[in-house]
Amino acid sequence: MKSLAVIALLLLTGNLMAQDKSKPQPADAIFINGNIWVGAQLVSPMPPVSRAQALAVQGDHLVAVGSNEEIKKLKGLNTTVVDLAGRFVLPGFNDAHLHLSAGGFEKLQVNLVGTKSLAEMKQRIADGARKSAPNEWILGRGWDHTKWTEQVLPTRQDLDAVTGDHPAILGRIDGHISVANSAALKVAGIDRNTKAPSGGQIDRDANGEATGILRESAVALVGAKIPRPTPSQVRQAMELALADAAQWGLTSVQSQMLDNREWEDFLVCEDLEREGKLTTRVNMWLPFDGELAKIQQWRAHHPASDPMLHTGMLKAYMDGSLGSRTAAMREGFTDDPGNKGLSQWDPSKLNAMAAERADAGFQLGFHAIGDRGADMALDAFAEAQRFVREHDQSRSRREPRNRIEHDQVIESDQFARYKELGVIASVQPNHLLTDMNWAESHIGPARAKTSYPWRDFAKNGIMMAFGTDYPVEPLTPFRGIYAAVTRKNEEGTREYYPEQKLTIDEALAAYTYGSAYGEYSERDKGQLKSGMLADFVVLDRDLTKIAPNEILGTKVLRTVVGGKTVYKAD
Numbered sequence: 001m002k003s004l005a006v007i008a009l010l011l012l013t014g015n016l017m018a019q020d021k022s023k024p025q026p027a028d029a030i031f032i033n034g035n036i037w038v039g040a041q042l043v044s045p046m047p048p049v050s051r052a053q054a055l056a057v058q059g060d061h062l063v064a065v066g067s068n069e070e071i072k073k074l075k076g077l078n079t080t081v082v083d084l085a086g087r088f089v090l091p092g093f094n095d096a097h098l099h100l101s102a103g104g105f106e107k108l109q110v111n112l113v114g115t116k117s118l119a120e121m122k123q124r125i126a127d128g129a130r131k132s133a134p135n136e137w138i139l140g141r142g143w144d145h146t147k148w149t150e151q152v153l154p155t156r157q158d159l160d161a162v163t164g165d166h167p168a169i170l171g172r173i174d175g176h177i178s179v180a181n182s183a184a185l186k187v188a189g190i191d192r193n194t195k196a197p198s199g200g201q202i203d204r205d206a207n208g209e210a211t212g213i214l215r216e217s218a219v220a221l222v223g224a225k226i227p228r229p230t231p232s233q234v235r236q237a238m239e240l241a242l243a244d245a246a247q248w249g250l251t252s253v254q255s256q257m258l259d260n261r262e263w264e265d266f267l268v269c270e271d272l273e274r275e276g277k278l279t280t281r282v283n284m285w286l287p288f289d290g291e292l293a294k295i296q297q298w299r300a301h302h303p304a305s306d307p308m309l310h311t312g313m314l315k316a317y318m319d320g321s322l323g324s325r326t327a328a329m330r331e332g333f334t335d336d337p338g339n340k341g342l343s344q345w346d347p348s349k350l351n352a353m354a355a356e357r358a359d360a361g362f363q364l365g366f367h368a369i370g371d372r373g374a375d376m377a378l379d380a381f382a383e384a385q386r387f388v389r390e391h392d393q394s395r396s397r398r399e400p401r402n403r404i405e406h407d408q409v410i411e412s413d414q415f416a417r418y419k420e421l422g423v424i425a426s427v428q429p430n431h432l433l434t435d436m437n438w439a440e441s442h443i444g445p446a447r448a449k450t451s452y453p454w455r456d457f458a459k460n461g462i463m464m465a466f467g468t469d470y471p472v473e474p475l476t477p478f479r480g481i482y483a484a485v486t487r488k489n490e491e492g493t494r495e496y497y498p499e500q501k502l503t504i505d506e507a508l509a510a511y512t513y514g515s516a517y518g519e520y521s522e523r524d525k526g527q528l529k530s531g532m533l534a535d536f537v538v539l540d541r542d543l544t545k546i547a548p549n550e551i552l553g554t555k556v557l558r559t560v561v562g563g564k565t566v567y568k569a570d
């Protein structure tokens with residue numbers, strides 16, 4: 001009898017406990033009355049993406065996503081309630097390729113973006129020189145002579161006229177060419193006898209004197225002489241870039257460091273995180289060509305499991321850019337047939353290093369713009385994967401998710417290799433808005449058909465991650481989304497191989513799920529599901545319902561990272 005009572009009591013308390021458990025914990029915050037695109041895996045063709053009305057946040061995670069009715073049940077006495085007023089909500093944007101601190105420095109240095117002539121470039125440099133201390137370097141970037149009336153490259157004499165004694169070097173918009181003045185060339189010891197480093201070029205005039213134009217690896221001859229920015233300058237730049245990111249709805253970014261000699265970028269982000277000021281999740285790449293022991297030490301410095309900040313893939317450059325015709329090509333450029341671009345690596349050295357670094361557990365991300373650049377990356381990935389397979393039978397390691405950054409000129413035979421090797425195409429569709437002005441004249445119609453080949457990637461089951469390459473292009477995700485779904489310029493007057501268009505759902509999935517996949521984090525980010533990080537963005541319009549030209553004017557109303565609002569429009 002007694003024992004039966006005990007059992008009954010146990011059953012009763014057990015039941016009570018079960019009931020307690022089933023009674024939901026109140027959420028820290030609930031967001032109701034939304035038009036929530038919950039996100040999806042990027043597959044082709046894409047099934048319709050489901051919608052929800054509301055979501056609930058506990059700590060930095062989502063604990064429920066569903067109808068208003070379901071979510072309101074999670075409202076407790078201390079729950080913050082946010083009325084989304086019917087607005088469009090989607091998983092936060094994840095910019096898979098940018099240069100965060102460089103974007104901030106652009107705001108601190110001479111900004112040449114948008115200059116319409118050499119005269120305007122000189123004017124802006126003169127303004128910068130006036131504000132500089134004696135002998136201080138004048139730095140800046142963003143000129144694009146293809147957009148000037150005269151369409152000729154600037155020279156050191158052009159700069160000398162406005163820089164006085166200041167050494168100066170100013171990068172072209174694509175970051176692959178710079179123009180230095182005479183003082184900077186002198187500091188770097190560049191004269192008529194200087195040989196360009198391999199993978200680089202020093203342009204010379206008819207008399208054999210340097211014109212001031214330095215290409216690819218030759219830029220570093222001057223770059224190495226520029227005094228390093230102080231940690232406080234890096235911090236200032238990083239804060240400006242983070243503010244930009246929050247404002248554009250970026251809840252995650254994957255960034256290259258300012259330069260690869262030191263890693264202040266990471267240390268500054270670490271300080272900001274400690275102070276609660278890191279408002280965007282940062283995955284910081286490390287240099288592929290860095291000393292192995294050093295990059296392993298950098299990787300070990302901060303926990304890889306920290307979802308706010310950690311190191312990521314190893315970045316290397318196979319080639320240059322299409323705009324400056326330094327992309328490595330199988331065949332010469334259509335408008336410069338003798339020129340097959342500049343490849344940055346000896347393949348056997350590249351393959352050996354790729355194998356060594358993949359074996360050390362690093363993800364590889366190789367910049368490749370030309371088809372030969374992509375061949376080099378694919379060959380290196382194949383070699384690295386073969387080496388790791390043979391060398392490590394444990395099978396405990398994560399699958400390789402090597403990436404090609406940019407993927408601009410791709411040949412039909414290369415898609416199968418991407419697929420076979422599991423390579424991710426990390427593309428920046430916004431580049432096409434600029435590049436469509438000259439891409440076809442550089443590569444001709446046959447190659448242009450499979451250039452910027454987003455539909456071909458989707459069709460072949462190749463994962464795409466979206467980014468901007470900020471500050472090469474502005475940080476807004478909406479230009480890239482617009483380019484992906486229209487293949488038109490911003491004015492809508494020019495179209496580039498529209499058969500490579502994506503649907504709006506595909507473009508949004510690439511910018512969220514695809515980018516998360518590209519950094520091994522699709523289990524935590526890129527969709528709005530219970531248990532995932534509470535990273536989302538509220539927009540002023542439903543991107544899936546509007547005419548494509550209205551995408552460009554989209555405004556971000558609110559950016560939420562880990563449940564915290566980091567940006568709110570007024």
Ligand SMILES: [Zn+2]
Nearest residue numbers: 097098099469
């Ligand atoms: Zn880049």
